[in-house]
Amino acid sequence: MLQQKESSKEFQTLFQTKHLEADLKRRSIRGGTVTLASQGFRFALQMGSTIVLARVLTPEDYGLVGMTSAATGFIEIFKDLGLSDATVQRADINHQQVSTLFWINCAVGLGLTVLVLAIAPWVASFYNEPRVTGIMNALSINFFLASLAAQHTALLKRQMRFSTLAIINVFSMTTGVIVAVIAGFVGAGYWSLVLMFIASVITYTSSNWIACRWRPGWPVFESQVGSMLKFGRNLTGFKVVNYFSRNLDNILIGRLWGSVELGLYAKAYQLILLPINQINGPMTAVAMPALSRLQTDPERYRRYYYKAILNICFIGMPIIGFLFAASREVVLVVLGPQWVEVVPIFQYLMPAAFVGTFNVATGWVFQSLGQTDRQFKSGLVGTGLRIAAFLYFARWGAVGMAIGYSITEMIWLIPRLIYCFHKSPLSFWGLAKIISYPFTASICAAFLAMLAEYPLSSSDSSAILVLSSKGVLYLVSYIAIWFLMPGGKGLFMDILSTISQLKK
Numbered sequence: 473m474l475q476q477k478e479s480s481k482e483f484q485t486l487f488q489t490k491h492l493e494a495d496l497k498r499r500s501i502r503g504g505t506v507t508l509a510s511q512g513f514r515f516a517l518q519m520g521s522t523i524v525l526a527r528v529l530t531p532e533d534y535g536l537v538g539m540t541s542a543a544t545g546f547i548e549i550f551k552d553l554g555l556s557d558a559t560v561q562r563a564d565i566n567h568q569q570v571s572t573l574f575w576i577n578c579a580v581g582l583g584l585t586v587l588v589l590a591i592a593p594w595v596a597s598f599y600n601e602p603r604v605t606g607i608m609n610a611l612s613i614n615f616f617l618a619s620l621a622a623q624h625t626a627l628l629k630r631q632m633r634f635s636t637l638a639i640i641n642v643f644s645m646t647t648g649v650i651v652a653v654i655a656g657f658v659g660a661g662y663w664s665l666v667l668m669f670i671a672s673v674i675t676y677t678s679s680n681w682i683a684c685r686w687r688p689g690w691p692v693f694e695s696q697v698g699s700m701l702k703f704g705r706n707l708t709g710f711k712v713v714n715y716f717s718r719n720l721d722n723i724l725i726g727r728l729w730g731s732v733e734l735g736l737y738a739k740a741y742q743l744i745l746l747p748i749n750q751i752n753g754p755m756t757a758v759a760m761p762a763l764s765r766l767q768t769d770p771e772r773y774r775r776y777y778y779k780a781i782l783n784i785c786f787i788g789m790p791i792i793g794f795l796f797a798a799s800r801e802v803v804l805v806v807l808g809p810q811w812v813e814v815v816p817i818f819q820y821l822m823p824a825a826f827v828g829t830f831n832v833a834t835g836w837v838f839q840s841l842g843q844t845d846r847q848f849k850s851g852l853v854g855t856g857l858r859i860a861a862f863l864y865f866a867r868w869g870a871v872g873m874a875i876g877y878s879i880t881e882m883i884w885l886i887p888r889l890i891y892c893f894h895k896s897p898l899s900f901w902g903l904a905k906i907i908s909y910p911f912t913a914s915i916c917a918a919f920l921a922m923l924a925e926y927p928l929s930s931s932d933s934s935a936i937l938v939l940s941s942k943g944v945l946y947l948v949s950y951i952a953i954w955f956l957m958p959g960g961k962g963l964f965m966d967i968l969s970t971i972s973q974l975k976k
Contacts, residue, residue, distance in 0.1 A: 506638045507634050507637070507638055507754035507755075507757055507758055509638070510639070510641060510642045510754070511638075511750045511751070511753065513642055514645050514750065515746065515747070515750040517642075517645060517649055518645070518649070518746060519746070519806065521649045521652065521653060522742075522743075522806065522807070523806060524656070525652065525653065525656050525664070525665075526739075526806075526807045526808060526811065528656040528657060529661065529662070529664070529665075530735075531731070531732050531735030531739070531811075532732060532735060533735075534662075534735040534738055535726070535731030535732060535733075535735035535738065536601065536603055536662045536731060537607065537665045538731075538734050538738040539595070539599045539601060539726050539731065540595065540604050540607045540608050540611065543588075544608060544611050544614075545715065545719060546712075546715050546716065546719065547588060547615065548584075548615065548618075549711040550580060550584060550708060550712075551577075551581055551584060551615055551618050551619055551622070552577050552580070552618075552619060552704075553576065553577070553580055553704045553705070553708050554705070554706070554708045554711070554844070555573045555576065555577060555626075555700065555701070556625060556629075557703075557704070557760075558573070558700040558701075558703045558704045558707075559573060559626035559630060559700075560626050560629050560630050560761055560764060561760075561764045561839060561840060565630075567686075567689060568689065568692040569692075569697055569700065570626075570627065570686070570688070571688040571689040571690065571691055571692070572691040572692055572693060572697050573622075573700065574622070574623040574688040575688065575691045576691075576701075577620075577622045578619050578620065580619060581615050581617075581618065581619025581620070582616050582619070584615035585612045585613060585615045585616045586612075588608055588609075588611065588612035589609060589612050591608075592604070592605045592609055598727070599726055599727065603662075610666050611666060611669060611670070613670070614669060614670060614673045617674060618676075620677050621676060621677040621680040623686075623688070624684040625637070625680050625684075627684050627686055628683060628684050629760070632758075632761050632762075633683075634757065634758060636683045639679075639683075640676060640679040640680060641676075643675060644672045644673075644675040644676035644679060647672060647675040648668040648669065648671045648672030648675070649668065650671075651664075651667050651668055651671040652664045652665060652667060652668035652671075655667050655668075703844055704844075706844035706845045706847065706848045707839065707844040709851070710844065710847045710848040713848070713851045713854075714851045714854070714855065716855060717854060717855035717858035717859055720858070720859060720862045721737070721862050721866075721876075721877060722734060722737070722738065724862055724873070725737050725866070725869065725873060728866060728869075729869050733870050734870075736811070736813050736814050736817060737817055737873065739811065739814055740814045740818040740821060740870070740874070743802070743806065743807070743814070744795060744818060744821050744822070745825065745828070747788070747791045747792070748792070748825060748828050748829055751787055751791075751829070752784060752788070752829075752831070752832050755780060755784050755832065756832050756835070756836070759777075759780045759832075760836065760839065760840060762776060763776060763836055763840035764839075764840045766840075767840055767841055770897035771897070773840075773897050777837070777898060778898075778902060778906050780836075781830055781903065782906045782907070782909075782910070782963075782967065783967065784829065784830055784832070785906075785907045785910040785911070786910045788829030789826065789829050789907075789913075790913065790914045790917065790946070790947075790950050792822060792825045792828075792829060792914070793914035793915060793917055793918035793950075794918065794921065794942070794943065795818075795822070796822040796826075796918055797917075797918040797919075797921035797922045797942060797946060798921065798938070798939050798942045798943070798946075799818050799819050799822075800812075800815050800935075801935045801936075801942065802818075802939065803815050803818060805935050816871050816874075820871060820874035820875045820878060821874045821878060823878035823881065823882055824874075824878040824880075824881040824882075826914075827881045827885050828881070830907060833892070833903065834847070834888055834889065834892040835847065837893065837896050837898065838850075841895075841896060843895065846891075847892075850888055850891055850892065853887075857883065857884050858877070861879060862877070864876065865877075886900070889903065909954065909963055909964075912953065913950050913953040913954050913960075914950065917947075917949035917953060918946070920946070920949045921942045921945050921946040921949065924941070924942060951964075
């Protein structure tokens with residue numbers, strides 16, 4: 473039966489959050505444990521599939537899918553209109569409101585499926601590549617399927633059921649990878665990547681419906697729904713301008729330089745963002761519900777925020793630093809020698825990636841405090857800067873685009889943070905103080921690892937051995953520098969104490 477009885481205790485607890493606030497720290501630590509563990513598994517799975525697929529697929533295969541993803545990825549922003557985030561952020565919510573948002577999501581998802589089918593021939597004509605039409609037609613169904621799970625996922629996040637969400641994410645990704653690898657080995661080519669996306673979405677949606685026992689009722693439009701739609705509208709507006717600015721580089725490379733150059737750029741971009749996404753995604757999944765519950769308690773909000781950002785940078789910054797110090801070896805080991813042209817692109821993207829280790833810093837604040845209107849305004853300025861840089865640097869191909877992207881991210885970082893913190897319990901200098909420790913340790917350790925480049929590379933050692941040697945040197949240097957900095961030892965041990973709690 474579509475309509476469920478609201479008198480059911482189990483039904484009512486789906487919308488209540490007061491019971492979460494009393495034990496927020498323990499729930500966050502537990503959530504971090506299972507989410508990071510699942511993300512670690514997904515990272516290993518994605519790396520393994522990348523290694524396998526990079527050897528059975530060609531740069532052209534990745535380039536073809538990259539051409540379609542520039543369009544479908546943009547349209548995907550609209551799949552839930554930010555309404556799932558509104559459900560998570562809202563202090564109080566009820567069955568009628570969530571039901572209304574569900575049907576809005578479904579209508580939008582269906583509309584987007586029709587839109588993708590309609591524009592597929594135009595996108596193929598734009599790239600002068602007829603195969604793009606078939607890819608987009610196949611991927612169009614994902615928009616409707618994903619919309620069916622938007623509110624179920626939001627309710628699971630709102631209840632901080634991170635173990636359930638972790639299992640769903642791992643299971644859906646594993647299903648997609650298995651399908652892609654099998655298809656790749658039977659000679660499906662770029663279709664193996666398409667099938668991976670479709671299989672993942674089908675598994676993800678069905679799993680959310682099984683895990684979340686809520687079922688939608690009929691829509692009821694009232695004032696509170698209107699405020700949630702406004703929240704979602706501003707958040708969607710930000711995602712639109714942000715996505716456009718971050719994907720214009722792919723569009724320009726594909727248009728001006730072709731699928732091979734785009735394939736190289738896309739693979740470098742994917743490889744460098746892979747570890748960042750494995751950290752920032754899980755931390756955001758845990759932090760957003762927690763910060764939303766703390767929005768009326770400035771002191772607890774501040775402590776939680778700074779500690780969460782420190783934990784992200786403690787892990788993310790040294791990873792990017794090491795990737796820069798051993799970029800050639802990473803590409804040779806992960807992708808193979810046929811992808812050696814990725815190395816300079818990979819290196820020039822490093823500054824942007826280093827800043828990207830804490831790119832969630834502003835989004836957390838804007839969304840948890842309900843300030844998506846300010847987030848949209850900030851996104852407009854950042855978009856303008858990136859567009860100007862991409863249009864100028866496109867003349868130098870993928871390498872030039874990587875340089876332009878890194879320069880823009882470095883320039884925009886400080887103004888963006890200052891503006892974000894202006895109407896919050898936080899300050900720019902408070903954040904700068906926190907991240908100065910992992911920043912310094914990562915940069916210095918990268919420099920020391922690069923000094924070992926000549927003696928290691930001049931030998932007959934394999935790329936794997938050189939990579940391992942640099943890894944050991946980098947890790948030892950990173951830890952040692954933490955202990956040498958004033959106050960670094962105490963902060964380092966505090967982080968380790970947090971990590972030890974994750975194991976309990």
